[in-house]
Amino acid sequence: xxxxxxxxxxxxxxxxxxxxxxxxxxxxxxxxxxxxxxxxxxxxxxxxxxxxxxxxxxxxxxxxxxxxxxxxxxxxxxxxxxxxxxxxxxxxxxxxxxxxxxxxxxxxxxxxxxxxxxxxxxxxxxxxxxxxxxxxxxxxxxxxxxxxxxxxxxxxxxxxxxxxxxxxxxxxxxxxxxxxxxxxxxxxxxxxxxxxxxxxxxxxxxxxxxxxxxxxxxxxxxxxxxxxxxxxxxxxxxxxxxxxxxxxxxxxxxxxxxxxxxxxxxxxxxxxxxxxxxxxxxxxxxxxxxxxxxxxxxxxxxxxxxxxxxxxxxxxxxxxxxxxxxxxxxxxxxxxxxxxxxxxxxxxxxxxxxxxxxxxxxxxxxxxxxxxxxxxxxxxxxxxxxxxxxxxxxxxxxxxxxxxxxxxxxxxxxxxxxxxxxxxxxxxxxxxxxxxxxxxxxxxxxxxxxxxxxxxxxxxxxxxxxxxxxxx
Amino acid sequence: xxxxxxxxxxxxxxxxxxxxxxxxxxxxxxxxxxxxxxxxxxxxxxxxxxxxxxxxxxxxxxxxxxxxxxxxxxxxxxxxxxxxxxxxxxxxxxxxxxxxxxxxxxxxxxxxxxxxxxxxxxxxxxxxxxxxxxxxxxxxxxxxxxxxxxxxxxxxxxxxxxxxxxxxxxxxxxxxxxxxxxxxxxxxxxxxxxxxxxxxxxxxxxxxxxxxxxxxxxxxxxxxxxxxxxxxxxxxxxxxxxxxxxxxxxxxxxxxxxxxxxxxxxxxxxxxxxxxxxxxxxxxxxxxxxxxxxxxxxxxxxxxxxxxxxxxxxxxxxxxxxxxxxxxxxxxxxxxxxxxx
Numbered sequence: 001x002x003x004x005x006x007x008x009x010x011x012x013x014x015x016x017x018x019x020x021x022x023x024x025x026x027x028x029x030x031x032x033x034x035x036x037x038x039x040x041x042x043x044x045x046x047x048x049x050x051x052x053x054x055x056x057x058x059x060x061x062x063x064x065x066x067x068x069x070x071x072x073x074x075x076x077x078x079x080x081x082x083x084x085x086x087x088x089x090x091x092x093x094x095x096x097x098x099x100x101x102x103x104x105x106x107x108x109x110x111x112x113x114x115x116x117x118x119x120x121x122x123x124x125x126x127x128x129x130x131x132x133x134x135x136x137x138x139x140x141x142x143x144x145x146x147x148x149x150x151x152x153x154x155x156x157x158x159x160x161x162x163x164x165x166x167x168x169x170x171x172x173x174x175x176x177x178x179x180x181x182x183x184x185x186x187x188x189x190x191x192x193x194x195x196x197x198x199x200x201x202x203x204x205x206x207x208x209x210x211x212x213x214x215x216x217x218x219x220x221x222x223x224x225x226x227x228x229x230x231x232x233x234x235x236x237x238x239x240x241x242x243x244x245x246x247x248x249x250x251x252x253x254x255x256x257x258x259x260x261x262x263x264x265x266x267x268x269x270x271x272x273x274x275x276x277x278x279x280x281x282x283x284x285x286x287x288x289x290x291x292x293x294x295x296x297x298x299x300x301x302x303x304x305x306x307x308x309x310x311x312x313x314x315x316x317x318x319x320x321x322x323x324x325x326x327x328x329x330x331x332x333x334x335x336x337x338x339x340x341x342x343x344x345x346x347x348x349x350x351x352x353x354x355x356x357x358x359x360x361x362x363x364x365x366x367x368x369x370x371x372x373x374x375x376x377x378x379x380x381x382x383x384x385x386x387x388x389x390x391x392x393x394x395x396x397x398x399x400x401x402x403x404x405x406x407x408x409x410x411x412x413x414x415x416x417x418x419x420x421x422x423x424x425x426x427x428x429x430x431x432x433x434x435x436x437x438x439x440x441x442x443x444x445x446x447x448x449x450x451x452x453x454x455x456x457x458x459x460x461x462x463x464x465x466x467x468x469x470x471x472x
Numbered sequence: 473x474x475x476x477x478x479x480x481x482x483x484x485x486x487x488x489x490x491x492x493x494x495x496x497x498x499x500x501x502x503x504x505x506x507x508x509x510x511x512x513x514x515x516x517x518x519x520x521x522x523x524x525x526x527x528x529x530x531x532x533x534x535x536x537x538x539x540x541x542x543x544x545x546x547x548x549x550x551x552x553x554x555x556x557x558x559x560x561x562x563x564x565x566x567x568x569x570x571x572x573x574x575x576x577x578x579x580x581x582x583x584x585x586x587x588x589x590x591x592x593x594x595x596x597x598x599x600x601x602x603x604x605x606x607x608x609x610x611x612x613x614x615x616x617x618x619x620x621x622x623x624x625x626x627x628x629x630x631x632x633x634x635x636x637x638x639x640x641x642x643x644x645x646x647x648x649x650x651x652x653x654x655x656x657x658x659x660x661x662x663x664x665x666x667x668x669x670x671x672x673x674x675x676x677x678x679x680x681x682x683x684x685x686x687x688x689x690x691x692x693x694x695x696x697x698x699x700x701x702x703x704x705x706x707x708x709x710x711x712x713x714x715x716x717x718x719x720x721x722x723x724x725x726x727x728x729x730x731x732x733x734x735x736x737x738x739x740x741x742x743x744x745x746x747x748x749x750x751x752x753x754x755x756x757x758x759x760x761x762x763x764x765x766x767x768x769x770x771x772x773x774x775x776x777x778x779x780x781x782x783x784x785x786x787x788x789x790x791x792x793x794x795x796x797x798x799x800x801x802x803x804x805x806x807x808x809x810x811x812x813x
Contacts (some may be wrong), residue, residue: 305654308692337657346496348659352750359743373657375498377754384746386733392741412501412653 003448004420004439006036007050010061011432014054017063017109025113033064041068045094046452049459051240052432058239059106062098065091066110066127068120076469090456092123099131100237100466104141107131107147108232115155128156129186132201133194136466140231142200145151150201157182166202169195188467220466237463240305243428249405251307251314255427256280257321262313265343281321285328286426288434289450290394291366293443294332298354299323301369302339303346305402316345319369320402321427329434334361338370349416351372359395364443366397371415382416400433448451479508479668479678492680494668497761501656503703504673505647505695508666512683513806515666517545517571520689526574527552532618534561534580544781545569548690549797549809550601550609550698552583552640560584560641562601562621564613566797577613581621585638599644600693602701603676605630605688606811608634609793610788623772632705632807643701654700655692664688666808668765669699672706675750675768678794680808698811760763768812769793 002011008203009032017024027033037044048061070091099107111128114120132149135141142149154162165183173179174195183198184190252259260277264270305316320342327333338354340346351374358366374381385397399421401410406425414421420440424433435451438444479489493508499505517523517540526537534553538545547569552562561580569575583601601609608624622638630636632643644651665687666680676699681687705750734749778797779786785800789810796810 173754303659303661308655346662348496348661350547356743356750371656373500373653373659375500375658376496377757378499380750380753383732383734383753384750386747387736387749390736390741391743393743393746409649412650412657427801 001032001036002439003047004436006435007047007053007439008420008422010047010050010053010057012054012443014056016056017059017106019109019112019116021325024081025116025459027060027063027113028135029060033060034068035067038065041065041070042090043449045091046449046456048098049239049452049455050432050435051455053239055102055106057227058098059110060100062095062102062107063110063113065095066114066121066124067117069121086253090453093456093460095123095127096130097237097239097456097463099127099135100463101235101239101459103233103235104135104137105145105232108141108145108152111155115151120155120158125156126186128152129183130188132156133197134187134189136236136468137231139196139200140296142197144230144232146201146204148283153198153201155317156186163202164346166198169198170202236466237459239459242429243426249425251311251317254314254318254425255284255321257284257427258314258317259322261317261320265313265317277324281324281328284321284325284430287431288325288329289447289454291330291438291444291447293330293441293447294334294361295326295330295437296334296336296358296361296363296366297323297326297365298336298338298351298358298368298370299342300339300349300351300354300368300402301337301345302349302373303342304371304373305339306345307404311404314404315341315371318425318427319402322369322424322430322433325430326434334358334363336361348376350376350380350386352377355381355397359393364396364435365441366395367400367437368397368419369400369402370415371402372399372410372415378415382418385416385419396420398422398440399435400437480510488800489805489808490681492666492805495661495664497758498658499653500654501548501703501708502672502706503654503658503695503699504670506668506670506761506765507661508665508668508680509661509663510665510680511804512665513801514683515543516682516686516806517543517569518686518689519545519548519551523547523569525555525598528555528559528561529576531559531582532561532580532616533576533578534563535574535576536569537573537574540571542571544571544784546686546786546799546807548600548693550606551693552599552601554597554599554641560610561618562599562640564609564615565778566786566799566807568779568784569785570781578616579612580618581609581612582618583621583625583638583640584669585619585622585625585742598693599696600690600698602628602640602643602697602807603669603671603699603811604631604702605640606698607813610795610797613788628701632701644697647701647704650704651696651700652692654695654703658695660688660691667694669694670761671699671702675793675812676702677811678796678808679810680798680805682799686807715771 011096013029020026045065048058099189121282135425157165161182165179168179187194246253252261257280258271260280264273299319305319306312307314323335336354336357337348338351350370351370355366355368397419398429399416399419401421401423403423403425412421421434422433438447479492492508495507495509497504497506503559517538522538522540522545524537524539527535529535547567550562552560554560562583562584563577563580567575605621605624605628609621612620625638625640626636629642634642663684663744665684669677679694681690734746734753736745736749740748769792773789773791775787775789777785777787783801787798789796789798793813794810795813798805799807
């Protein structure tokens with residue numbers, strides 16, 4: 001499976017991992033995850049952090065990384081000269097981020113699955129022990145899921161060793177050679193709290209548990225965004241920024257760039273608006289690394305892109321926002337406007353000719369940005385796309401649907417169903433759209449790697465703030 | 473599009489459409505729209521901004537006012553209004569309104585049998601009767617009998633799988649999310665003053681407006697309702713599957729209209745080869761549409777004058793293949809709304 005297809009899978013397939021009592025682990029897409037992991041373990045781990053990946057998919061990535069041996073990883077990585085860091089470092093850091101960034105209940109399912117799979121590599125042991133004993137909400141988690149976490153603890157160390165450590169801790173041992181070699185060396189910072197948690201694991205009576213973390217009471221439901229949650233459901237490190245869901249979407253409620261453009265289109269140019277536009281575009285583009293290839297953008301500027309009624313200027317403003325961000329991200333951006341132009345959308349939609357014009361610029365990737373209403377010889381885009389291989393054209397083409405909201409019905413707006421396609425309606429969607437786009441071309445591979453590395457670095461820094469001293 | 477004689481073929485005889493040109497056809501599902509450009513006749517009040525529904529004093533009685541400061545209003549044929557707190561009505565005929573003039577149409581047809589509720593909307597908005605009702609509505613002009621179209625509306629609803637009732641809003645409201653997409657699926661061109669409409673490749677209607685501004689205000693009522701209703705009914709079922717979300721690779725077959733890959737000839741490759749193949753395919757399709765228009769059966773056109781204002785003449789057109797009303801000035805067509813019978 002290629003990278004964009006796997007990315008789409010991560011972002012859409014959210015069925016849970018389940019552990020039926022007495023049965024085998026139910027992991028419906030295990031072969032897919034193993035195959036992508038085997039191809040490149042580092043890239044696989046990074047993809048688990050891709051914006052928009054579903055929590056259960058991230059849980060699978062965590063499971064796959066922890067279940068797989070790391071033997072030979074560094075040797076394989078040495079064949080790739082561009083990589084500056086040891087191959088084990090990235091998966092280890094991703095594991096740390098995911099154990100904090102997933103709902104703890106998901107992580108516990110993964111740890112129990114590791115037990116069911118009898119996976120007990122050193123890096124597995126390390127991850128399990130750090131989650132059980134060093135998670136910021138470890139006390140509350142033990143209070144809520146003590147038997148499960150005890151199983152995980154004993155699986156990580158081996159039952160005999162685990163109980164031996166527990167006996168010693170119970171007897172007041174804090175740093176004996178036995179304890180250091182078998183338990184403490186896996187932790188980042190052996191503390192009294194960790195020892196107390198081991199005691200709690202073996203103490204069924206909740207009254208003897210350590211004091212609850214007041215920030216995360218296990219038994220008391222909390223409320224996040226109006227949804228009742230417990231400490232088991234609430235990640236401590238948000239991997240994706242929560243998106244607000246306004247009850248009514250308006251033309252100016254779709255990101256700063258589009259909102260500014262709508263005012264420019266409606267009211268005419270003013271210096272204030274141009275200054276604000278430059279600032280917003282710069283800020284949005286700064287979130288992405290530079291794409292060193294050539295992107296040809298077929299920009300639908302036909303009459304329908306203007307929109308009408310309450311939605312006037314909504315489609316074009318968002319398409320133009322994307323064009324402006326891409327103009328700063330791409331080393332070379334070729335824009336082919338179809339119909340009218342960005343300031344004056346008009347006329348009919350001839351996407352097929354637009355794609356042929358775009359291919360004429362010799363790009364690494366062609367992206368069609370359109371509302372999907374192809375009316376000038378409809379079907380021609382699909383026919384041209386279908387004929388590309390026979391014509392010897394190998395440049396990838398993707399279709400980016402301009403939508404008004406995430407709930408738009410696109411069934412009448414797919415002019416070329418065989419093209420990879422994805423919708424966007426808000427500036428925040430660019431975070432998922434750009435990796436998906438660039439993943440379709442070879443020139444996008446280093447871009448994607450750089451973008452995900454930057455994301456990992458940022459999440460790592462947030463994790464540092466959450467768990468001082470809890471290094472990967 | 474290559475110059476066609478289709479306009480002359482469709483409306484022969486005294487109706488002069490000299491100067492009007494057909495453009496490149498657009499297609500959305502079963503609806504084909506051939507844009508018409510041509511001479512603008514300034515000085516007419518556009519229908520949405522110029523005309524106002526000033527009252528519905530009773531069943532079958534609709535009063536319109538030309539609120540424009542200048543310019544005669546040509547009331548579009550078969551215009552209907554959806555409004556709050558009043559029964560929805562449509563008109564069976566066109567008319568002239570001078571600036572500031574109000575006119576009571578006592579032969580309007582109620583398109584809402586009983587209290588069926590109202591379409592919600594902040595603005596007063598108008599539609600044009602669906603193609604399937606237009607011939608009957610034209611025949612019933614002058615008849616003061618407000619429920620006169622209920623049976624035909626009920627039949628239309630039944631054909632659309634809706635309850636057999638005289639509520640036109642059953643279609644206009646329940647199908648509205650799909651119907652209103654036609655105003656985007658087809659796109660108005662700059663300077664466009666009219667259009668030829670085909671539904672399922674058969675001639676459905678010819679619409680000419682005095683100027684581009686007037687036609688722009690008729691765009692949604694014509695594409696969404698006058699011809700969109702029939703086109704939607706004739707359209708194949710949309711592909712199943714999720715209404716949105718990411719798509720990677722094909723999950724359903726190509727949509728109607730996509731007939732596989734372009735045919736490349738031996739030696740054709742690269743984008744140049746694709747362009748050549750695309751041009752060939754497009755030329756063939758233009759020729760096909762031209763042939764369909766030329767094949768529309770014709771016959772003698774009968775004109776009956778209904779109204780006049782200065783040098784403007786409003787006439788009803790009847791022919792074996794079409795009917796409707798036109799406005800002429802010195803034998804030049806200023807406005808036309810003709811539909812297939």
